Amino acid sequence: MLYQRSSALFDEAYQYIPGGVNSPVRAFKSVGGVPIFMKSARGAYMTDADDNIYIDYINSWGPAILGHTHPEVLEAIKKQAENGFSYGTPSELETAIAKLIVENVPNVDQIRMVSSGTEACMSAIRLARGFTGRDKFIKFEGCYHGHSDSFLIKAGSGAATFGNPNSPGVTAGTAKDTLLARYNDIEQVEDLFRHNAGEIAAIIVEPVAGNMGCVLPENNFLQNLRKLCDENGALLIFDEVMTGFRMAFGGAQEVYSVKADLVTYGKVIGGGLPVGAFAGRNEIMDHLAPKGAVYQAGTLSGNPLAMRAGLTTLELIRKDENFYQNINKTTETLDFEIGKILNSKNIEHRINRKGSMMSVFFHINSVSNFDEAANANHSLFNNFFHFLLENGIYLPPSGYETWFISDAIKEKEIDRTLEVIRKFEYS
Numbered sequence: 001m002l003y004q005r006s007s008a009l010f011d012e013a014y015q016y017i018p019g020g021v022n023s024p025v026r027a028f029k030s031v032g033g034v035p036i037f038m039k040s041a042r043g044a045y046m047t048d049a050d051d052n053i054y055i056d057y058i059n060s061w062g063p064a065i066l067g068h069t070h071p072e073v074l075e076a077i078k079k080q081a082e083n084g085f086s087y088g089t090p091s092e093l094e095t096a097i098a099k100l101i102v103e104n105v106p107n108v109d110q111i112r113m114v115s116s117g118t119e120a121c122m123s124a125i126r127l128a129r130g131f132t133g134r135d136k137f138i139k140f141e142g143c144y145h146g147h148s149d150s151f152l153i154k155a156g157s158g159a160a161t162f163g164n165p166n167s168p169g170v171t172a173g174t175a176k177d178t179l180l181a182r183y184n185d186i187e188q189v190e191d192l193f194r195h196n197a198g199e200i201a202a203i204i205v206e207p208v209a210g211n212m213g214c215v216l217p218e219n220n221f222l223q224n225l226r227k228l229c230d231e232n233g234a235l236l237i238f239d240e241v242m243t244g245f246r247m248a249f250g251g252a253q254e255v256y257s258v259k260a261d262l263v264t265y266g267k268v269i270g271g272g273l274p275v276g277a278f279a280g281r282n283e284i285m286d287h288l289a290p291k292g293a294v295y296q297a298g299t300l301s302g303n304p305l306a307m308r309a310g311l312t313t314l315e316l317i318r319k320d321e322n323f324y325q326n327i328n329k330t331t332e333t334l335d336f337e338i339g340k341i342l343n344s345k346n347i348e349h350r351i352n353r354k355g356s357m358m359s360v361f362f363h364i365n366s367v368s369n370f371d372e373a374a375n376a377n378h379s380l381f382n383n384f385f386h387f388l389l390e391n392g393i394y395l396p397p398s399g400y401e402t403w404f405i406s407d408a409i410k411e412k413e414i415d416r417t418l419e420v421i422r423k424f425e426y427s
């Protein structure tokens with residue numbers, strides 16, 4: 001493929017934008033090469049600046065669960081735009097989306113809209129601290145909860161991709177209140193509660209991790225976290241920025257039958273526009289301003305265009321009773337068939353999958369925490385990534401990311417993907 005225009009655009013962007021990108025993982029730094037500049041996206045496909053076409057397995061890092069530019073969402077955004085882009089006042093739309101979520105997601109009485117997953121997670125931590133009167137919280141190595149200071153400690157996603165999970169600029173004072181444990185290691189969590197008795201406000205966890213590649217909770221990990229929180233008066237925060245409305249409409253809470261005290265959302269909830277949210281029971285959410293004392297605000301929170309895109313997306317998902325069954329089945333087929341091909345080539349690998357999230361790790365062992373994800377063969381992943389890219393298949397440009405399957409990926413796209421992978425040679 002030719003990437004002439006993409007390369008020129010990147011050179012130009014590099015002069016004006018740090019690293020040429022507005023979010024680090026887009027830079028292809030881990031896999032090498034020049035990032036591809038896209039100019040349009042529709043359904044299962046994206047088209048780049050050189051007119052190359054790709055089947056997309058990133059789907060904007062999760063939001064495009066219906067596929068890109070779904071016609072009904074597009075129409076809804078256009079109609080809303082006629083009525084104004086932003087009011088800075090309440091609007092009926094905000095209540096409509098809040099009501100749909102509260103009525104269909106477990107353990108959620110109220111929801112507050114923000115503009116990103118980062119805001120949702122940092123606000124949820126503030127609320128948990130305000131509610132419990134405690135300062136510390138537990139997070140897991142390789143989990144990413146956005147780029148707010150207190151989360152950039154052994155963070156996953158881009159932070160892990162660049163080998164810099166602890167960001168300069170985060171003060172020691174902030175870092176000391178973030179306690180770390182290994183994902184799926186309940187004994188470490190027990191130890192933290194023992195050594196910090198009465199000081200831990202919350203545990204925040206990706207119930208299915210997607211930021212060290214896709215890593216699943218094992219051995220009742222989530223149920224045991226719930227139990228430890230109850231025993232120690234801490235809140236359990238499910239970061240469902242990836243899993244919310246993707247694993248099921250009720251997210252991982254529904255799939256694993258575990259109650260979270262607070263849940264954070266992003267990605268699918270905005271249907272491709274910038275939206276995040278955090279939600280929980282009345283007794284906790286009532287502590288938020290203006291009702292309560294915990295302050296949180298946003299100029300564009302509840303933005304009407306974004307609410308319309310999110311609401312239409314969620315309604316379309318709700319309307320299709322086979323929606324989750326279908327995308328999960330597509331993902332299962334990919335997992336199974338890719339596994340068969342890699343086995344036939346004697347390429348050591350593990351595929352982790354839950355719902356419509358999956359990752360291929362080039363690893364002989366199972367992958368259930370960050371160290372195991374880090375020990376996979378990332379240089380082989382990089383070769384795999386570039387081979388697929390050259391052949392019009394767009395994977396996340398890092399072995400520390402999950403693939404997001406959209407409803408627009410059908411048999412034709414799967415067949416093409418498998419045809420390409422069949423030609424992949426281990427080098």
Ligand code: PLP
Pocket residue numbers: 061115116117118119121144145146147157206210211239240241242266267276
């Ligand atoms: N939480 C999780 C689990 C995420 O995957 C992400 C982003 O990928 C975030 C939080 C941050 O969301 P945003 O990038 O919208 O700030």
